[in-house]
Amino acid sequence: MRAAAGAAPELETGPFARAGWLRILARIALYTTVLMFVAALLLPLLVRRPAGWPVPEPAAGPAAGDRPPEAPHVGVDLSSVRARSARLRGDLAWAAVAAAVAATVADAADAARGVDLGRMGDYLAGNVAGLARALVVVLLVVAALLCDRRPRAAAGAALLALGAIAASGHAGSADPRVPSILNDWLHLASGAVWLGGIALLFVLWWPVVRSAERATRLAVARHVLAPFGRVAGGAFALVVSTGLVSLVTQLGRIAALWETSYGRLLALKIAAVGLIAAASAVHALRLRPRLGVTDDPEVERRHWRLWRSEPWLALAVVAAVAGLVAFPLPPRQLVQAGRAQAAVCDPCPLPRPAADELAVASSAGSHIVAAWVRRTPRAVTGTVRLLDRRGRPSGVPVELPGARAAPCGSGCRRFRLPASATTIGVAVRERGRRHATRLPAAWEPGASRRARRLLRRAEATMRDLDGVREVERLTSGPGTFATTEYRLRAPDRLAWRTGRDVQSVVIGKRQWMRTPETSWRAGPYGSGLGFRTRSWFAWGRYARTVRLLRERTEGGRRLAELALMDEGTPVWFRLTVDTGSHRVLRERMIARGRFLRTRFVDFDLAFEIEPPEGVQ
Numbered sequence: 106m107r108a109a110a111g112a113a114p115e116l117e118t119g120p121f122a123r124a125g126w127l128r129i130l131a132r133i134a135l136y137t138t139v140l141m142f143v144a145a146l147l148l149p150l151l152v153r154r155p156a157g158w159p160v161p162e163p164a165a166g167p168a169a170g171d172r173p174p175e176a177p178h179v180g181v182d183l184s185s186v187r188a189r190s191a192r193l194r195g196d197l198a199w200a201a202v203a204a205a206v207a208a209t210v211a212d213a214a215d216a217a218r219g220v221d222l223g224r225m226g227d228y229l230a231g232n233v234a235g236l237a238r239a240l241v242v243v244l245l246v247v248a249a250l251l252c253d254r255r256p257r258a259a260a261g262a263a264l265l266a267l268g269a270i271a272a273s274g275h276a277g278s279a280d281p282r283v284p285s286i287l288n289d290w291l292h293l294a295s296g297a298v299w300l301g302g303i304a305l306l307f308v309l310w311w312p313v314v315r316s317a318e319r320a321t322r323l324a325v326a327r328h329v330l331a332p333f334g335r336v337a338g339g340a341f342a343l344v345v346s347t348g349l350v351s352l353v354t355q356l357g358r359i360a361a362l363w364e365t366s367y368g369r370l371l372a373l374k375i376a377a378v379g380l381i382a383a384a385s386a387v388h389a390l391r392l393r394p395r396l397g398v399t400d401d402p403e404v405e406r407r408h409w410r411l412w413r414s415e416p417w418l419a420l421a422v423v424a425a426v427a428g429l430v431a432f433p434l435p436p437r438q439l440v441q442a443g444r445a446q447a448a449v450c451d452p453c454p455l456p457r458p459a460a461d462e463l464a465v466a467s468s469a470g471s472h473i474v475a476a477w478v479r480r481t482p483r484a485v486t487g488t489v490r491l492l493d494r495r496g497r498p499s500g501v502p503v504e505l506p507g508a509r510a511a512p513c514g515s516g517c518r519r520f521r522l523p524a525s526a527t528t529i530g531v532a533v534r535e536r537g538r539r540h541a542t543r544l545p546a547a548w549e550p551g552a553s554r555r556a557r558r559l560l561r562r563a564e565a566t567m568r569d570l571d572g573v574r575e576v577e578r579l580t581s582g583p584g585t586f587a588t589t590e591y592r593l594r595a596p597d598r599l600a601w602r603t604g605r606d607v608q609s610v611v612i613g614k615r616q617w618m619r620t621p622e623t624s625w626r627a628g629p630y631g632s633g634l635g636f637r638t639r640s641w642f643a644w645g646r647y648a649r650t651v652r653l654l655r656e657r658t659e660g661g662r663r664l665a666e667l668a669l670m671d672e673g674t675p676v677w678f679r680l681t682v683d684t685g686s687h688r689v690l691r692e693r694m695i696a697r698g699r700f701l702r703t704r705f706v707d708f709d710l711a712f713e714i715e716p717p718e719g720v721q
Contacts, residue, residue: 125431127211128208128211128212128215128431129424129427129428129431130427131204131207131208131211132208132426132427132430132431133423133424133427134200134204134207134208135201135204135205135207135208135270136423136426136427137204137304137420137423138197138200138201138204139201139204139205139245139263139266139267139270139297139301140293140296140297140300140301140304140423141197141301141304141305141308142194142197142198142200142201142245142248142252142263142301143260143263143264143267143294143297143298143301144297144298144301144302144304144305145190145193145194145197145301145305146194146248146252146256146259146260146263147260147297147298148298148302148305148333148336149256150257150260151298151336152332152333152335152336186309186310186313189309190309191253193305193308193309194252194253195249195252195253198245198248198249198252198259199249201245201249202242202245202246202249205241205242205245205266206242208238209229209238209239209241209242210225212238212273213225213226213229213235213238216235222634223631223634233272233273233277234272234273234274234277237269237270237272237273237277238269238273240266240269241266241269241270241273244262244263244265244266244269245262245263245266247259247262248260248262248263248266264294267290267293267294267297268286268290268293270293271286271287271289271290271292271293272286274289274430275355275429275430275432275434275435276288276289276351276354279354279355279437285351285354288347288350288351288354289347289351291343291347292343292344292347292348292351294343295340295341295343295344295347296340296344298336298337298340299337299340299341299344300381300419300422300423302333302336302337302340303337303381303415303416303419304416304419304420306329306330306333307412307413307415307416308416310325310329311413313325314409319405322405322409323396323397326393326396326408327397330389330393330412331389331393334385334389337385341382341385344378345378348375348378352371354437355367355371355435355436355437356368356371356435356436356437357436357437358436358437361436361437365436366432367429367432367435367436368436370425370428370429371425371429373421373425374422374425374426374429377418377421377422377425378422380418381415381418381419381422384411384412384414384415384418385411385415387407387411388407388408388409388411388412392404392405392407392408392411393408396408455475455490455672455673455675456477456672457649457650457672458477458650458670458672459479460553461479461480461550462477462478462479462487463476463477463478463479463545463546463548463652463654463668464476464477464478464650464652464668464670464672464677465478465544465545465668465670465677465679466544466670466677466695467531467542467543467544467695468542468580468582468695468700469531469532469533469535469540469541469542470533470535470536470538470540470582470583471493471494471535471581471582471583471698472491472492472493472499472501472533472535472540472582473490473491473492473493473496473675473695473696473697474489474490474491474531474533474542474544475489475490475491475492475675475677475695476488476489476490476529476531476544476546477490478529478544478546480524480546480547480550481524482524483524484521484522484523484524485521485522485523485524485526485529485546486519486520486521486522487519487520487529487546488513488517488518488519488520489503489505489510489517489518489520489529489531489544490516490517490518491503491516491517491518491533492516492675492697494581494582494697494698495697495698496675496697497516498514498515498516498517499515499516500515500516501533501534501535502533502534503516503518503531503532503533503534504531504532504533504534505518505520505529505530505531505532506530506532507522507526507530508520508521508522508529508530509521509522522546526546527545527546527547528543528544528545528546528547529543529544529545529546530542530543531543531544535583538583540583545654545668547654547655548652548653548654548655548668549652549653549654549655549656552652552653553650553651553652553653555653556651556652556653556665556667557648557651559653559665559667559682559684559687560644560645560648560651560667560669560680560682561645562687563644563680563682563687563688563689564642564643564644564645565687566686566687566688567641567642567688567689567705568638568639568641568642569595569639570593570595570638570688570708570709571594571595571709571710571711572592572593572594572595572707572708572709572710572711572712573592573593573705573706573707573708573709573710574590574591574592574593574705574706574707574710574712575590575591575593575703575704575705575706576588576589576590576591576703576704576706577589577590577591577701577702577703578701578702578703579699579700579701580700581698581699581700582698582700587603587604587605588603588604589601589602589603589604590602592712592714593638593641593712594638594711594712594713594714595638595639595711596637596638596639597612597613597635597636597637597638598610598611598612598636598638598712598714599611599612599636599638599641599714600712600714605621606620606621607619607620607621610714610715610716610717611630611636612636612714612716613630613635613636614629614630614634614635614636615627615628615629615630615716616628616629616630616631617716617717617720619717625717625719625720626720627716627720642689644669644678644680646671647669647670647671647674647676647678648669648671649669649670649671649672649673650669650670651667651668651669652667652668653665653666653667654666654667654668654679656684662683662685663683663684663685664681664682664683664684664690665681665682665684666679666680666681666682667679667680667682674696675696675697676694676695676696677694677695677696678692678693678694678695679692679693680692680693686708688705688708689705690704690705691703691704691705692705
């Protein structure tokens with residue numbers, strides 16, 4: 106919402122937060138297409154083709170007179186294989202561009218907490234990771250445009266795109282940063298030659314192998330797979346060595362490999378890499394030399410079965426990498442970030458409520474009083490945290506009347522109340538005065554899905570109104586008080602007026618404002634993006650957890666009270682929703698230094714909102 110804008114980023118440890126599965130799928134598509142595209146550009150430059158059956162060359166490769174003589178076709182039209190290779194390279198190029206765009210949009214929307222073009226643009230232009238993600242798209246577009254006419258230049262652009270991918274990941278926030286980025290860059294490039302090459306050759310040559318005669322299959326093994334294997338062996342050695350360096354920089358200690366979720370997923374990736382290496386060693390070093398000297402069909406079947414398994418194992422490696430990248434931080438960097446944050450807050454960050462917990466907050470004086478509540482048949486237990494104006498733990502005296510309480514750090518109290526308790530009383534002493542508040546301690550268990558559905562329906566209903574008026578009361582503590590009345594009219598008009606007679610009119614991209622001492626002045630609205638009433642109601646952006654506190658009847662209407670929390674901002678909302686019309690009647694927001702109460706009235710009233718007269 107308006108008062109919660111500019112929220113600080115959160116520190117999480119799981120990859121599936123905020124639709125993380127969507128970002129993982131986008132990354133799988135990106136890595137798969139980019140690695141195969143880079144392989145399609147690099148292999149013709151790296152594989153030394155003996156007199157015999159070459160790896161397919163790019164359409165604009167060496168002149169025909171410079172090519173080594175080819176062995177008999179053995180029943181295969183090599184020109185059709187090369188044509189298929191050129192088509193596949195072009196398809197991979199633009200598929201990589203599309204996947205990069207999807208991954209970039211997904212990451213930017215995640216950072217902006219929703220599809221907010223302004224915040225997404227700020228993220229992409231405001232830090233190394235965002236700039237690197239945007240650069241990946243640009244470089245892949247360049248490579249796609251050049252891949253047919255200038256394959257060497259396209260290969261250079263694609264390699265630079267791998268460097269940008271490395272900079273956009275965990276290496277971009279590692280210490281030391283530049284060596285970590287260079288190591289990950291080399292890891293990706295060698296992985297493209299090895300894994301991308303495995304997948305590329307399978308796509309190109311499996312249609313030939315599965316329907317060809319034995320002589321043709323032997324020729325493919327001798328003149329396609331064997332030359333690639335010599336290059337793939339060196340690439341695999343680089344993958345392993347750079348992977349070991351990343352293992353040290355990301356985990357910090359070997360025990361993190363089995364003690365953390367990140368480490369366990371990394372172990373699965375390592376296992377998949379080991380399986381590919383084992384399959385390659387068996388079919389290339391043990392079975393392939395026997396193909397030409399034995400007529401045993403079982404030897405050949407095992408050879409091609411192992412070869413076919415490699416691309417699927419490679420896909421498992423790519424999926425594991427996508428999952429690792431979706432973690433906000435690997436264990437070593439997570440520990441470093443925790444130490445840095447510990448210097449300014451204790452404890453930090455705020456915890457996300459468990460599935461059976463309620464997270465609510467109120468204000469006491471200038472402080473946030475936040476509670477994490479759990480109910481059992483025997484007691485109500487939980488934690489109360491006291492935060493100052495900056496969101497840091499406060500050391501002022503705090504009381505929990507009627508509760509058994511014990512300290513759990515600065516500004517933190519663990520409590521226990523009887524099972525019959527429905528509220529939690531908290532009192533804070535600030536500058537000689539006592540400020541008391543009560544927090545709800547009861548909610549509807551198992552109704553979180555219904556609460557989230559009610560929230561989505563209410564948000565959609567409010568956005569579809571022709572107009573609405575809201576009366577807002579804002580304070581940041583004792584001695585501060587402000588009221589503002591907002592009038593909204595769809596699709597792009599807003600007028601507001603404060604209790605001190607400051608007025609403003611917003612229409613699209615233009616805003617007019619005046620104070621009691623000044624006349625109307627015109628100017629642009631916001632950061633250049635036009636105002637839209639549909640973007641005004643954005644509670645879902647901060648609904649990391651949603652609970653249904655209670656339902657009741659009031660004035661003949663059935664009302665539901667929802668509790669929302671986003672621990673990263675941090676911000677807490679309590680909304681009163683009319684379940685018949687799905688309109689939000691009241692809102693209460695608690696954020697750092699901002700305690701807000703709002704009433705919504707005059708629903709669907711098309712207010713007359715026009716530019717002030719006489720102002721250009």
